[in-house]
Amino acid sequence: MARTMNRCKGKVAVVTGGSRGIGRALVLAYAKEGAAVIVNYVRNREKAQEVAAQVEQFGSQSLAVQADVTREDQVRALTSRALKTFGKIDILVNNAGHYEDAAVWKMEEAAWDRVLDVNLKGTFLCTKAVAPTMRERNYGRILNISSVVGQIGIFGTSNYTAAKAGVLGFTKTVAKELVSKGITVNALALGYFDTGMFRALPPEVQEKIVAEIPVGRPGTMDEVTEPALFLTSDGASYITGQVLHLNGGYYM
Secondary structure: OOOOOOOOOOOEEEEOOOOOHHHHHHHHHHHHOOOEEEEEEOOOHHHHHHHHHHHHHOOOOEEEEEOOOOOHHHHHHHHHHHHHHHOOOOEEEEOOOOOOOOOOOOOOHHHHHHHHHHHHHHHHHHHHHHHHHHHHHOOEEEEEEEEOHHHHOOOOOHHHHHHHHHHHHHHHHHHHHHHHHOEEEEEEEEOOEOOHHHHOOOHHHHHHHHHOOOOOOOEOOHHHHHHHHHHOOHHHOOOOOOEEEEOOOOOO
């Protein structure tokens, strides 16, 4: 299967949570554009290996690596393996996510911790791990996946909202810390997309959500991957510390 373009030819990308959903779409998008891709996963080895095999169908190299992004030792091992295999890391996409919804008066402390750990701490640990090698090379692109929920709040999501809002603040600060070394740090704040998570919602809930989206539908995978590819490209070298809102007008 021939790749369509070569915007990422010669680049090495790490995508956390890359075995399914938006993460899988991002992995394949980078592969189509010529990048070698590290597919990070935490549990489903078979799915991750399937995605890695798809990457190779585009003529790109791939490596499926298990690592819990909430564990610094495992994140360091992931980074080390990527560097040992490919010699560098050009792009990091902090995509790994987790949610456990409940109203704040019903939410268990453990659920709060798990959601903050994956979405916020994981973003911190992965960024911390790749920053030294990017600083040494005076080059890097870091893209953090946040959510519209972190901007507006939705009932029953106080942990997820806090985490995704934290990602936005983290993005801006780290962008300032790394900019002098040729490293950009940006974020995508995603609305509702046509993923398995969305399709798993009851039909009446899907209809209610779509009715609130001005464009009248959930987003497609291409509508995530194209902005991601741009923000992590050489053409976006003058863009850092920014949040791109991908929500079909759900939040303006």
